[in-house]
Amino acid sequence: MSAAALALPLMLATACSGDEGASLSKSAQEGFLPPEGRITAEADIVRNLWDGAWIAALATGAVVIVLILWACFFHRKRKNSAALPAQVRYNLPIEIFYTLVPLVMVSVFFFFTARDQNAMLAVNNDATVKVKVEAVQWSWRFTTESGGKVKQVMGKPVSDYTQGPQLVLPVDTKVEFQLESPDVIHSFWVPAFLFKRDVIPGIAKEKNRFEVTTLNKPGVYAGRCAELCGVDHSRMLFNVKLVSKQEFEQNLAAGSSQ
Template sequence: MSPTCRTTRRQSKRRRLSGAAAVALVAASATACSNEAIDQWSRGGMPEGVTEQSQIIQTLWNGAWIAALATGVVVWGLIFWAVAFHRKKRNSEALPPQVRYNLPIEILYTVVPVIMVAILFFFTARDQTEIMKVSGTAPVKVRVDGYQWSWKFTTHYQGQKVEVAGVPVDLSKQSNENPQGPQLVLPVNTKVEFELHSDDVIHSFWVPAFLFKQDLFPGNVVNRFEIKTLDRTGVFIGRCAELCGADHSRMLFSVKLVPQAEFEQYIKSHAGSAQ
């Protein structure tokens, strides 16, 4: 066999291997994207929650969507049925039979919506009560001060205190990989109590991964809520969700969830210092 033929065969074999690797890579990427899309659909477009309370909110959200879609199917079905079977006959000027004062139908379309609203109200009130419950036993307490246009976090843990304050961020440098603004460090698998204060106008403390936000009011109005973090580390973006002035969009922060040992080391190394 000539050297030219052997070289050609080796090149052909390499091309086949490269092609197979490319196909496998595309298939793996497609599978990952598909799984991610299915995950997103199963959450109804919500981000993946990182607290126990977010699981309650997610369930309520999914239930509301299922109820809304079921109602939509019934309404659309009745509309299409009326369009298909009760349309005007060709070359006919006669009006269809008119229905007035049909008591059973009037009772039906009054009672059914009332029952639906009552069911939604029950589940909403039940879940809101659970989400807003503050036990007072959380080992980590965080005071949140919102001001135009940044945040100050004061973390209390086992008699030690860490303060972190920020300034309006440079949006050109903001990214999920490199979040700007003050960072609140919290441990996983732990209860955390938040106490919200505002120095000037109404702000809103919002971490999308908590599936929850709460307003901060100036004056003597203090809002509190409590979360239980899940066993999921990472950095999660937060922002103000209440239009509060010219630099509202620059009022960003992040929450970093770390293992308990790392959190304790963070508190020990930063206690008493202002960042």
């Protein structure tokens, strides 16, 4: 199983390359969703980790550049001088600095990453809506259960995510996803979740689960497979529709659809 959302650069490397990309904003295609594009509470955890990592990386880069420039300007050979700058073999303070500082940086990165990963992957078994996600070559089967009612939606390969199987979810609700695959490795990805997870054959849905809490942002959001899985991988598209709780109950009561 994979907590791939926390490896955020992978969001930029999805193998999907079909026409469905045109349906997303430029920022969404690049993996940088604006605040209004995120539809789960957990997405804010990922975005904060992403922003913090960028700030730390830029700060580290600035320090390195300053040190390089300092060495270049203050330890260069002087004009009209035959003598070289002092060649120092050891400098204990600097060696301590470049040993301890990276250790501190790695420790800080590890702490925040582990903290956020645990929060993202926590399953409390109290979700009011449960969705069984079955990834097959090359589409999706969604089985939604809530309050004793069950609805199943089966899709087929499409060229636009709006034509794919639609997963209807209520706003302001905790949803548990259970992932299964009968054939090859797929990856369940809704960009607006800022999270994706591998769907691996042989791993029971009880062991490959995650939860999200939807926000009050009704709309239709693109979804896709983010793991190269075969000839129609780029057409393995679906969409998630966030609706009011009343509309969700009506949709659930309508029963299964193909």
